[in-house]
Amino acid sequence: MSQERSEVVLTKIEVAQAMGLVVALRFLLWGAAVSAITGFALLQAGRFPQLLKVLSIPMLFAIYLLGTGHVLLLLRFSNRTARFLLLAPAIGLMTLTVSSVLTSPPLIAAVFGLSLLSYLVGFSRQVSELSYRRAASWFGLSSKATLCLTLIAVLVPGAAGVVSVVGGMVLALATAVGWQIWLAELRDSLART
Numbered sequence: 001m002s003q004e005r006s007e008v009v010l011t012k013i014e015v016a017q018a019m020g021l022v023v024a025l026r027f028l029l030w031g032a033a034v035s036a037i038t039g040f041a042l043l044q045a046g047r048f049p050q051l052l053k054v055l056s057i058p059m060l061f062a063i064y065l066l067g068t069g070h071v072l073l074l075l076r077f078s079n080r081t082a083r084f085l086l087l088a089p090a091i092g093l094m095t096l097t098v099s100s101v102l103t104s105p106p107l108i109a110a111v112f113g114l115s116l117l118s119y120l121v122g123f124s125r126q127v128s129e130l131s132y133r134r135a136a137s138w139f140g141l142s143s144k145a146t147l148c149l150t151l152i153a154v155l156v157p158g159a160a161g162v163v164s165v166v167g168g169m170v171l172a173l174a175t176a177v178g179w180q181i182w183l184a185e186l187r188d189s190l191a192r193t
Contacts, residue, residue: 025182031062
């Protein structure tokens with residue numbers, strides 16, 4: 001483990017890039033935390049309807065943090081293919097404007113699954129290029145899990161809704177864990193320079 005952690009030695013240009021990635025990942029992790037708290041509060045709004053009146057501010061704050069983090073990542077990613085793949089969720093949301101897609105739960109699950117799969121492959125490519133092995137391994141494992149869940153949602157009749165909700169929450173958590181692993185590796189490599 002210690003050999004693996006000391007493999008990444010950064011030049012001055014790479015230090016600047018790594019520091020930018022640290023800031024971007026912090027925004028993403030804060031956005032994920034605010035999203036989780038807001039989601040929990042949204043679930044509680046069934047019992048306490050007055051919560052709905054105050055949830056718009058944390059939702060907007062989560063969108064701001066996640067959006068800023070993604071813009072910073074787009075500016076810092078050196079791999080053009082990874083940059084394009086990072087835009088996959090936005091392209092997936094645009095696909096949902098097609099009415100024929102919105103009427104079919106398996107198609108919706110396929111759009112979300114393929115968007116997340118592309119997104120995770122983009123992270124895996126960039127992290128592999130920068131030689132952060134633990135993060136690359138995590139994002140690779142998460143992308144395989146996404147592919148499996150997407151296939152189940154599309155191919156098993158009636159499974160799209162359950163797999164999308166439960167699998168989506170698990171994969172969102174896995175993505176946030178991947179960000180945290182990469183952030184830890186970045187901080188470790190910065191501490192060694």
